[in-house]
Amino acid sequence: MGNEKIIKGLSSLPFFSGLNNDQLSAISDHIESLDLQPETKVFSEGDVGDSVYFIVEGTLEVIKDSDWGETVKLTTLKEGNSFGEMSVIDDHPRSATVVSQTKAWVLKLRKDNFNIIVDKHQDIGLIMLKKIARFLCRHVRQANESLSDFLEPI
């Protein structure tokens, strides 16, 4: 009944704080545990994305190629953070590259498994979808905040 190591990881993550032990156990079978060495590429900008990742331990960097071909560091992610959320919602390629900076323990949820959870356990699905939607909204608000300072008045 559920994978103990994964349940332990999930219960340390704020993303899953709305779920009880039974719910965590139910989804743990659909999640993979990854132990990353430093400087391991998790995925590259432009890759077809199929998973969302949750960092239980360690630090990772998000980088992106700018329009003139240079590498720009967008942000650093640490334990409790997630990344790749968009790929379980839509089918666009990865918008950035993610590389581990330190040793890291990451939980991976593939899109097909996410959809199985949403179909089989609607209560859990609604909680997770709300969290992802909220997280994405925060991104848009931050980006728009920065953007509005660059825009020219009409």
Added chain:
Amino acid sequence: MSDEKILAELKSFPYTSGLDSDQLELFSGFVELLEYEPYTAVFKEGDDGDSVYFILNGELDVSMDSDWGEDIKIATLTDGSVFGEMSLIDELPRSASITARTKTLVLKLNKINFELILEKHPAIGVILLKGLAQIVCQRVRESNSSLSEFLEPI
């Protein structure tokens, strides 16, 4: 417009295309039809608000205040577009102003009714929430791509 007419509009609306006839009929009972005259504001940046809007017919301008206080037009929305979903999801103030440009017909879904759908009709809720998450994903991608043009390399 009668409930039947709202239902007919919803059938051809991209956002609700995942719902079957019974689900559409249920959904139509939770939305409100509103008409705006040209140059009237639906809401202003910074307003409290928790409703999402579906444009059946018409054109609306999206604008934001720059840091130096000017109103900057960032987009125009037309039939089939959705706006206001971020405040529904995260309950934060409106991130932009929306003003009708032409005579405009919209459907409005408020937070109370949205939560009622999620609670009473989770199967519809999952479809609606996935649709909203997809819209926010699209906004993240648009913002990120505009922003990357301004970022300095490391």
